[in-house]
Amino acid sequence: MEKRRCHPTAILEKTYRSALALLAFFFANFWGALVNGEDGLSSLDGKFSSVTTVALLAAGALLILILVVVYQFFFWKSAVYWIENNMLCYESGVFTRRKIEMAADKINTVDANRGLFGILFGTSHLKIDSGNVTQSKKAEFELILATSEAFRLRDELLARKTGAPPAGSPDAGNPDPNRPAAAFPVFRARPMDFLKLSFTGNRLILFGFSLLAFFGGLSGLLPDRATESFFEKLLETAGWAAVVTSAVLIYLVITVLVTVVSTFLRYYGFAAWREGDRLRMTYGLIHQRSYTFPADKVHAVTASQTILQRALRLWAVEVCVIGYGGEKNEEAVLFPICSREERDRIIAALLPEFTLLPPSDHCKKGTLGLFLVWPVLWTLAAAVPAFAVHPLFWLLQIFSVLIWLSAFLQYANTGIGAGMNTLVAVNGGLSRTVTYIRLHSVQSLGERRGPLQRKTGCCTLRVDYYAPALRSIIVLRQLPASLIGRYEEAVG
Amino acid sequence: MDFERLSRKYILSRAIARSIFSGIVILIALGVFLIFLRDTPAAVPFLIGSAALLLLLVLFTFLLPQIGYRRWRYRITADRVEIRRGVLFQNYTIIPMSRVQHVTMTAGPVDQRLKVSSVEIYTAGGQHTIPALDAPVAEQISGYLKEQVNRKLAARTESEG
Numbered sequence: 319m320e321k322r323r324c325h326p327t328a329i330l331e332k333t334y335r336s337a338l339a340l341l342a343f344f345f346a347n348f349w350g351a352l353v354n355g356e357d358g359l360s361s362l363d364g365k366f367s368s369v370t371t372v373a374l375l376a377a378g379a380l381l382i383l384i385l386v387v388v389y390q391f392f393f394w395k396s397a398v399y400w401i402e403n404n405m406l407c408y409e410s411g412v413f414t415r416r417k418i419e420m421a422a423d424k425i426n427t428v429d430a431n432r433g434l435f436g437i438l439f440g441t442s443h444l445k446i447d448s449g450n451v452t453q454s455k456k457a458e459f460e461l462i463l464a465t466s467e468a469f470r471l472r473d474e475l476l477a478r479k480t481g482a483p484p485a486g487s488p489d490a491g492n493p494d495p496n497r498p499a500a501a502f503p504v505f506r507a508r509p510m511d512f513l514k515l516s517f518t519g520n521r522l523i524l525f526g527f528s529l530l531a532f533f534g535g536l537s538g539l540l541p542d543r544a545t546e547s548f549f550e551k552l553l554e555t556a557g558w559a560a561v562v563t564s565a566v567l568i569y570l571v572i573t574v575l576v577t578v579v580s581t582f583l584r585y586y587g588f589a590a591w592r593e594g595d596r597l598r599m600t601y602g603l604i605h606q607r608s609y610t611f612p613a614d615k616v617h618a619v620t621a622s623q624t625i626l627q628r629a630l631r632l633w634a635v636e637v638c639v640i641g642y643g644g645e646k647n648e649e650a651v652l653f654p655i656c657s658r659e660e661r662d663r664i665i666a667a668l669l670p671e672f673t674l675l676p677p678s679d680h681c682k683k684g685t686l687g688l689f690l691v692w693p694v695l696w697t698l699a700a701a702v703p704a705f706a707v708h709p710l711f712w713l714l715q716i717f718s719v720l721i722w723l724s725a726f727l728q729y730a731n732t733g734i735g736a737g738m739n740t741l742v743a744v745n746g747g748l749s750r751t752v753t754y755i756r757l758h759s760v761q762s763l764g765e766r767r768g769p770l771q772r773k774t775g776c777c778t779l780r781v782d783y784y785a786p787a788l789r790s791i792i793v794l795r796q797l798p799a800s801l802i803g804r805y806e807e808a809v810g
Numbered sequence: 811m812d813f814e815r816l817s818r819k820y821i822l823s824r825a826i827a828r829s830i831f832s833g834i835v836i837l838i839a840l841g842v843f844l845i846f847l848r849d850t851p852a853a854v855p856f857l858i859g860s861a862a863l864l865l866l867l868v869l870f871t872f873l874l875p876q877i878g879y880r881r882w883r884y885r886i887t888a889d890r891v892e893i894r895r896g897v898l899f900q901n902y903t904i905i906p907m908s909r910v911q912h913v914t915m916t917a918g919p920v921d922q923r924l925k926v927s928s929v930e931i932y933t934a935g936g937q938h939t940i941p942a943l944d945a946p947v948a949e950q951i952s953g954y955l956k957e958q959v960n961r962k963l964a965a966r967t968e969s970e971g
Contacts, residue, residue, distance in 0.1 A: 760906075761905070761933035762904060762906070762909065762933055762935065764901060764904070766900070766901050767900045772900070783935055784934040802902065806890070806904045806906070809906055810908065
């Protein structure tokens with residue numbers, strides 16, 4: 319294969335990203351010079367007039383933009399990729415040349431994603447990962463290519479890895495690599511699922527807190543006198559009750575709307591299916607993601623539920639594959655939300671290699687006290703000085719009750735079991751997680767026993783498994799001592 | 811096969827390394843006292859607190875390595891590596907031999923002077939260390955583990971090819 323360059327619009331996209339960061343840095347440093355005067359516009363330490371200051375800032379910003387464009391042009395010109403002797407090679411660098419070579423059989427995941435730039439210019443980001451857990455969380459290769467070329471290269475690489483014909487070739491079962499063939503069972507998310515996910519996931523709470531923080535920051539930026547007079551007038555005309563009720567309602571409506579819309583945009587058109595030995599997932603409305611990876615690279619499947627999802631018997635299912643879901647804002651989703659029956663059906667159809675067995679060993683009876691001892695002690699130790707500061711701080715005991723409830727649920731949830739090829743571990747308190755791990759992906763088992771545990775004959779079992787994070791450990795507390803030997807035999 | 815102990819030099823090695831840390835903490839506390847607190851009402855409470863800290867540092871520097879040495883055990887068999895350690899919280903780790911990816915030997919300046927090395931065992935999930943082994947023992951363990959890794963690789967290549 320001859321050496322090829324990325325799509326020319328890569329210059330534009332990378333310029334946009336770099337320039338945005340640099341301009342933010344530039345204005346963050348010089349903004350003070352522009353607005354610290356009493357008349358709004360000021361001068362740089364009084365040396366220049368307001369107009370000159372603005373002109374200097376504009377010239378600086380323009381210079382940065384030009385430099386970024388020039389750099390990105392030469393970077394694009396220097397960057398080439400090619401396939402040679404079953405190796406994907408990539409060479410780039412303006413000042414320092416860097417060459418990466420990756421054997422096709424070492425490829426772990428290949429993702430083709432497109433954002434707004436991609437939709438406008440018909441390009442996709444092709445991310446290729448070898449599954450090296452010691453590297454940074456960024457993909458080892460990220461090429462911006464015309465969408466057709468990105469899909470062609472993706473399928474060629476996966477075909478070279480597995481020896482199977484490329485998905486788009488006449489020999490392949492599926493003539494269109496971007497859509498599942500009729501022969502494969504496809505699991506799609508329905509609009510109702512987006513609503514369920516919006517209302518029961520952590521996004522709603524997270525966004526609610528971010529919105530509060532945003533309003534807090536905004537009130538800090540506004541002049542005190544202006545905000546005070548605004549609120550005084552508002553309270554005079556509408557009254558306390560109406561203002562507070564409206565504020566809470568507006569806050570709730572914004573939070574719910576933004577969460578629902580963002581969830582819808584993120585998971586729009588979610589489809590997961592299996593083609594032979596590969597798993598495929600596509601989703602996203604504006605940022606369109608398409609992931610492909612060999613099923614044998616899935617080291618674990620995690621089914622989790624928040625407290626609300628638990629009440630509604632809903633589950634979120636994720637997979638543990640090196641290179642999928644490791645990057646910022648990425649989740650390794652197998653299916654965003656489903657019922658327990660759907661969960662089992664999805665895992666059985668997409669990853670039949672995993673045995674869905676219940677845990678056979680649970681917390682030792684009579685160890686509830688060990689779960690509760692520290693949460694109760696800590697919360698009471700925090701409550702006494704808080705009460706001394708102000709009696710109203712007793713209200714914070716609501717959180718203590720939640721912490722105690724979480725400890726109790728940890729006692730009820732914790733369990734472990736092993737089948738022919740899968741180890742299952744259940745843990746968590748208010749949020750419960752069930753992890754199915756391939757036995758050969760378990761890297762080590764550890765047992766930890768504190769003084770109280772030694773007295774009661776139990777231990778904390780730690781299961782260390784192959785995962786995108788350099789060290790992924792499942793901690794299972796208060797299990798009967800001596801289980802480690804049995805599970806070590808199962809793990810082999 | 812019984813569990814093996816570390817080299818007795820583990821105690822000295824840890825004591826020296828922790829003495830350096832304790833020395834820095836003491837110097838900082840002394841500096842804070844002399845510069846900011848000498849002639850203030852906070853001087854006495856600070857000195858009482860420092861005395862308690864000093865006691866803890868002495869325990870941490872000289873007593874804990876002794877107890878830690880007695881608790882530290884390891885066993886390497888054909889199919890697994892086992893590690894037992896910990897004073898208050900006792901840890902027991904099993905690493906199946908088939909999960910060992912690579913092995914390295916390290917020795918810091920203190921360990922080099924004492925002629926001891928640590929063997930670091932890497933799996934795809936993380937890293938485990940057997941510290942302060944006499945250099946020949948560390949060489950022997952490292953060689954054995956590498957041999958096992960190579961044997962595993964050869965077996966895999968054979969089965970794939």
